[in-house]
Amino acid sequence: SKCYANTEEKELLLEFKALLEKKKWILCAHNGKEFDFPxxxxxxxxxxxxxxEPLQIAGKKPWEVRHLDTMELWKFGDYKHYTRLELLASIFGIPSSKDELDGSQVNTTFHLEGDIEKIKKYCLRDVEVTAKVFLAMNPQVENPEIEIIHLQD
Known part of the structure; x- marks a missing residue:
């Protein structure tokens, strides 16, 4: 598991790009197709x-794009339906990642408070919750490469 945190945006993006270029990844996020990936x-x-490469989707057929989205999976084709990650987590009995911070507070936490550690902790918890939700929605997945690391508070 690797966590990236850097106050220099370009350096952070270059580190993430290097990770994505190491192997053929499938990217997964909640509402990732509408927010995170774009x-x-x-x-x-x-x-x-x-x-x-994993972010180069122009001209690709939908089945060639290796992006999973837990919100899209939960929609089951219902285009008007929006479900927050915390609700899905609650439905599956998974503790929320939004205890101390949520996405709407990241900008203020970074620019006004300069608390990158708080943001890093929130993001790690968000990734853990998303992975647990994905696995709860896909009980047939038996992949030894999938490992959820429990974060220490």
């Missing part, structure tokens, strides 16, 4: 970072 692509391009 946001990462835009920030990379703004910072002059060429997109790594």
């Amino acid at each position: 946001y990462l692509c835009r920030r990379m391009l703004i910072n002059g970072v060429a997109l790594p």
